[in-house]
Amino acid sequence: MDTPQNTALARALTELPGPLPARGVIHIAIRHTDRFTVVGNHLAQHTGLSTVAVGFAVRIQSLPQGTEIGIKALAARFREGEKIIATALRELEAHGYLRRARTRLANGRIVTRTVFCNQPTALLRAHCAGTSPWLPPAEPQAPPPVQDAEPEPPTPEPPAAPEPGAPQTPAAREAAAPQTPAPPDVQQQQEQAPEASVPQDHAPYVVLVPPPTAPRQPSPPLPQPRELTAELHRAATALLGDLRRHAHQLVLSENDIRQLAPAVAAWLERDTRPDTIRHALTNDLPQPLRHPAKLLKHRLTALIPPPLPGPDDLTAAARPRIAVTPFQTCDGCERAFRSPAPGHCRDCRTEHTRAAA
Known part of the structure; x- marks a missing residue:
């Protein structure tokens, strides 16, 4: 009894016109007047994108232009982790909705510029056709007013009927056939159709994301024992x-x-x-x-650990070596003294220095 019940949906359901489906979802669509974003079904029902990628595409599309949409910026804004966000952005890049490129500014600083397109297929078709998808089509210009009435061209005379029994050529049969004027909409389509056009349904799909440059590293092999007893x-x-x-x-x-x-x-x-x-x-x-x-x-x-050190390794590590200077015999007084190389002791070196002075 403490659970609040949403009676507004129940009342709205009774006011829907027409028969309702026996199963499945029933839509109650109310037109938005502010704070809304138009999302195409090509994105909302995309079979190649995960639900997380579609959700982040809608969120990115609803953000104002100039908003940071990097992995860390999205992780700070939403509750999904960085790994989930990175996977979703890679999916959007693979299907042409997102493009991230490093650009050098005028001051020499390198920044990452992110571009999001809500209809990548339409953008590719417009690129192949050489038009701009975000500019309205040019309005047809009215024909200039006629200054002077020109004389009507002479009406061509109908070709003479062939003699009975004479063979008819294809050109003669076309000339003899009655000419039916085409409908105005068909004539307009024929006038506007270019000479060589690419079918819209068969426009080539261009992948906007470059292939990865680094090859995938093979997984390391399983560790093996020296002797599997x-x-x-x-x-x-x-x-x-x-x-x-x-x-x-x-x-x-x-x-x-x-x-x-x-x-x-x-x-x-x-x-x-x-x-x-x-x-x-x-x-x-x-x-x-x-x-x-x-x-x-x-x-x-x-996570395999290294082999345990042996007793000799631990003993050598516990008692570090100390460098000992060897004994030498003085060449002058034959007295023993410590020195890395043979020569004279300290007293003999002092006497030689005094004598030389």
Whole structure:
């Protein structure tokens, strides 16, 4: 009883004229007088665009000109994340609704200029026809007034009837056939039609977005153990099959377990505890999870830890080496002193300096 009921729709439904459909949506269309945006059905019912991309296209189309529509600007304005916004913008670019290009200004600064077109197909057809889609068609000019009446051209005489039994040529048959004047609308279309025109329904579709320059990097291979023993394979298979007890989304087929078992064996070979592997594979799963095997393949490859250091590595790291200067024998007094190279001790060098002075 606390839920508010919208009785206005119920009253408006009773006032609709004509029979109503037995099922499906019933539209109550009220004409907008202010703050509205015209959206074509080619966008609203586009089968190649996702619902998120269509929604952002409508939002971008409703914004005033000059508004920032970058990924961060849209993320600050709406509640969708940057990844969803970036995916939607790439879809709009692929279908010609959006174009982002880097432009150098007069002061040398490089900016990204974003262009949105509400009818990319009409823009492409106008480009092929050499016309401008946003300018109104030129109005037909009235013919100039006739100054002096010219004499009417002489009426051509009808051709003479052929003699009976004589063969008729195609030209003679066309001349003898009665000429029916074409309707005015057909005559106007024939006068306005160009000599060579491209059919509107078969206008070529030009992709406005350049192809990516960087090739897609291949996915790294699964880690492999140095020696896949029967014990390691049994432990890896049991760990993968037990994952669905800890996360119901991770239901793997026998083929998936057979392919992923060597990677888990590589983790076990590097002295990784089974609890650690299970936590790395089941922690923070995406919702919804559509491809469990692909997610586990990525995590087993990207999160594999390095091998544990040996005792010798830890001992060498705990006791760093100290550089020791060796003993040398003085060439003058034969006294021992520390120096990286042989020579004289400090006293002998001082006496030689005094003698030279």
